[in-house]
Amino acid sequence: xxxxxxxxxNGPNLSRLGKREPHIYGTETLEVINEGIAVAFPEVRxxxxxxxxxxxxxxxxxxxxxxxxxxxxxxxxxxxxHYSIALRDAISSIKVPVVEVHLSNVHKRxxxxxxxxxxxxxxxxxxxxxxxxxxxxxxxxxx
Numbered sequence: 001x002x003x004x005x006x007x008x009x010n011g012p013n014l015s016r017l018g019k020r021e022p023h024i025y026g027t028e029t030l031e032v033i034n035e036g037i038a039v040a041f042p043e044v045r046x047x048x049x050x051x052x053x054x055x056x057x058x059x060x061x062x063x064x065x066x067x068x069x070x071x072x073x074x075x076x077x078x079x080x081x082h083y084s085i086a087l088r089d090a091i092s093s094i095k096v097p098v099v100e101v102h103l104s105n106v107h108k109r110x111x112x113x114x115x116x117x118x119x120x121x122x123x124x125x126x127x128x129x130x131x132x133x134x135x136x137x138x139x140x141x142x143x
Contacts, residue, residue: 072141
């Protein structure tokens with residue numbers, strides 16, 4: 001699949017990257033991560049969206065589906081990964097492929113983080129590679 005426009009979406013608490021538990025999530029801010037993605041893939045048009053609100057993430061997914069301009073989504077849903085059936089249903093209702101990403105290896109962490117309710121409706125899951133998880137998500141969409 002040739003992808004020319006990818007939306008990188010981040011959910012709750014990811015606005016705190018660089019400050020929140022740097023021993024788990026690293027010291028780079030979300031802004032620095034986004035800049036690094038854009039620099040690493042100059043041939044791709046990126047959009048970046050972050051919200052602490054589940055409803056805003058769902059509305060954004062519907063918006064990109066309706067716009068028809070986006071060919072893929074790299075999504076770090078944060079804690080919503082583990083319990084948001086509403087986000088799962090939104091992903092399953094759109095045709096735009098979504099890759100689930102996580103900075104940390106969620107399977108080496110607390111038990112509640114081991115289950116993702118969105119994985120089954122995403123085209124793939126990448127976890128545990130730090131900032132490179134986002135880059136690997138983009139590569140997956142580029143084919």
